[in-house]
Amino acid sequence: MAEFQFIHAADLHLGAPFAGLRQDNPRLAKMADDATYAAFEKIVGLAVARKVLFVLFSGDIYDADYPNLKAQLRFRDGISQLDKAGIQSCAIRGNHDHGGSVRAQLEFPSSYYEFAPGANEPYYIYHNETPVAAIYGYSYPRRAVTENILRHYATRPEDQKYFRIGMLHANVGGDAAHDNYAPCSIAQLKEIEIDYWALGHVHQAKVLSQTPAIVYPGTPQGLSPRENDEHGCYVVTAQEHRCKMEFVATDSMRRIDLQYDITGISSEEELLRSMEELLLRQRETIQHPLIARLDLTGRGTLHRSLQTAGRLQEIQDYLNQQTAGDPFLNCLQDATQPDIDLETRRLENNLLGDFLRLCRDAKNDEELQRKVLLELAEVCEHSVVKDALGLRGHAEQQAWLAEQLPRWLELAEIQGADLLLEDAS
Ligand SMILES: [Mn+2]
Numbered sequence: 001m002a003e004f005q006f007i008h009a010a011d012l013h014l015g016a017p018f019a020g021l022r023q024d025n026p027r028l029a030k031m032a033d034d035a036t037y038a039a040f041e042k043i044v045g046l047a048v049a050r051k052v053l054f055v056l057f058s059g060d061i062y063d064a065d066y067p068n069l070k071a072q073l074r075f076r077d078g079i080s081q082l083d084k085a086g087i088q089s090c091a092i093r094g095n096h097d098h099g100g101s102v103r104a105q106l107e108f109p110s111s112y113y114e115f116a117p118g119a120n121e122p123y124y125i126y127h128n129e130t131p132v133a134a135i136y137g138y139s140y141p142r143r144a145v146t147e148n149i150l151r152h153y154a155t156r157p158e159d160q161k162y163f164r165i166g167m168l169h170a171n172v173g174g175d176a177a178h179d180n181y182a183p184c185s186i187a188q189l190k191e192i193e194i195d196y197w198a199l200g201h202v203h204q205a206k207v208l209s210q211t212p213a214i215v216y217p218g219t220p221q222g223l224s225p226r227e228n229d230e231h232g233c234y235v236v237t238a239q240e241h242r243c244k245m246e247f248v249a250t251d252s253m254r255r256i257d258l259q260y261d262i263t264g265i266s267s268e269e270e271l272l273r274s275m276e277e278l279l280l281r282q283r284e285t286i287q288h289p290l291i292a293r294l295d296l297t298g299r300g301t302l303h304r305s306l307q308t309a310g311r312l313q314e315i316q317d318y319l320n321q322q323t324a325g326d327p328f329l330n331c332l333q334d335a336t337q338p339d340i341d342l343e344t345r346r347l348e349n350n351l352l353g354d355f356l357r358l359c360r361d362a363k364n365d366e367e368l369q370r371k372v373l374l375e376l377a378e379v380c381e382h383s384v385v386k387d388a389l390g391l392r393g394h395a396e397q398q399a400w401l402a403e404q405l406p407r408w409l410e411l412a413e414i415q416g417a418d419l420l421l422e423d424a425s
Contacts, residue, residue, distance in 0.1 A: 002239075004127055005050060009043050009233035009250075010058035010169075010200030011219040012036060013096065015071035018253065019390020020225050021291060025325045028253070031289060035253050036063075037074050039221035042250040043233050044078040048085045050235060053132070054125050055082060058200030058217075059094025059140070059169030065101040076106045083109035088125060093117060093139035094169035094200055095181050100142050115167070117141035119152050122159060133238070134159040136194070137167035140181075149182045155193045163238045166194040169201050172214070177226070177399035178202050189214055195241045203227055203392075205234075205247060213243055220250040224390050225293075226400060228255035254288040256327065261298035262306075262336050271302055272315065276322050279329065290327035299337040306334045307418060335407065337414050338421065345417070352420045359413040369405060376401050 018032035031038075047055050062071055082089050088111045093099060099117030108114075113123050115137035125133040138152040153166045170182035172189065178201055186208050189197050197214040204227070205218035215234055222231045232249040260278055265271050275294070282290055296306065305311065316332045323329075346356040362368055379385055380397050391397045 002127065002132065003237060004132055004163075005052040005235060005237050006125075006133075007043060007047050007050075007052050007055040007233055007235055008058065008196075008198045008215060008217050009055065009220055010198075010217050011060040011094070011203055012040050012057065012075075013060055013063040013219060013223060014040060014075055015068050016063035016223055017390065018221075018223055020330070020388065022328075022330050025320070025328055028289060028291070028325065028328055031253055035221045035251075036223070037071075038252040039219075039231070039250045040074065040078055042252070043220055044081050046233070046235070046248055046250070047082055047087050051085075052087060052235065053127055054088040054090060056135075056165070056167060056198045057089070057091040058167050058198045059092050060096040060200060061091060061093075062097040062101065062103075064096065065098075065143075067097065067101065067103065069104055072104050072106055076108060079112045080109055083111045087111070089113070090123060090125075090135055090137070090167070091115070092137045092167045092169055092200070095140055095143050095145065095179065098140040098143045098145075115139045122156065124162070131162060133165055134162040135165045135167060138169075140169065144179075145182050146180070147182070148184050148188075150184055150188055150192065153192050153194065160193070163196070163241065163243075164194050165196045165198055166192065167198045167200075170199065171201055172199060172208060172216075175202050177396050179393050179395045186214060196236065196238070196243055204229070205232065207245060211242065213245060215245060217247075221253070222251055222255060224392055224396065225255065226391070226396065226403075228257055228293075230254070252288065253291060254286060255291045255293065255330075256282060256286070258282070258292055258294045259297050260294060262296055262300040262302050263298035265300055265302055268302070268305060272318065275315070276319055279319060279323050279327050282327050291330045292327045293331040293333070294329060296332070296334045296336050299339055301339050303336040303338045303418075306336055335411055335414070338418060340417075340421070342413075342417060352417060355416055355420060356413065359409070359416065363406070363409050363413075369409075373398075373401055373405060376405075 014036050016036055018035050021032050023029055079089055091114045117139045118141050123135045124131040136153045138149050155164055171178050171180050195212050199216045202216045203219045206216045208214040217233045219231055220233055230249045231251040235246045235248055237244045312332050316329050319329050345352055391400050
């Protein structure tokens, strides 16, 4: 079996919005609108530059049941570009672009193959008129495929001579942050004679196993606020039944979460200067338009100043002006503490001491937190909140809330303590 290369991408979500971006930077807003297309076009460019044999798209090419025509045309154009370069392509449908979603009638080149919804025959990839890879795939006939679908991947003995690929859109290993569609385990995948599991659905790149390869490439462009690391696809070099994977970033905008500790900072001048330096330093390491979130932490005299109404917004606007929005400070949050020792105050026999002890108990009370999470989940179902948060689906929302809750409890404690201290002074 001759060596060959292919690209494995998934979850393009073409046309999906880049969630939670402040709209006061027109340059970034335009880039954000285009971000999913830009990532797809980078995949196409990469395939042409590397002269790969074929490209795989493991589901969720489109974001919605009624994908817009623009998304479909951009995808078709990219596929045509691959075709002109002699590169084949192959796709399955996931929960977002399932068989029930409505598509325009567009003509795709014959080098593009899409597995029909439901059970399928394997599809063969040819190199110099000889088949080299057998691809098994299943496309979602409907959004919620909640059963295990591995029976559709039973390999044929006669395909043993080829590199065998399973294109599977599924939640492998019960990732709680993603809807539990087509659930299965790594052990179950290993029982099937597949050399490369080309997975889709989970939005973070992950290699679950080397041999056989079990791989999530993730979304090629991070979209939700939780998708704040590098995003891309895999270039795979296959030989015999083994392969090497190389991750290549394809995102054109990246979110970054920063922290700044105010401990020891004594003036606003010093705070602004060092925050600006922190932001500008990010340019040196990551060559992307960066969308930054910055949390102010630590304990210090500036805590009081940061509580002034509108102050965070003023700081944010000033810094964006100083850096010309590169990086763009999209969100500035204050989690600083007053310049007092809360642990000592917690022991005091007074109202503040009582309040701080209640806060500590709440932080350790799992039952209470469970109830709070249920209430918050209800608030999140409100369409305005849903849009503002930009989290994809119920599972991601749950994961996000559970991540945020400890921080919110912390902030509630500090704000309560501030109010009580103000009353006392
Ligand atoms: Mn999916």
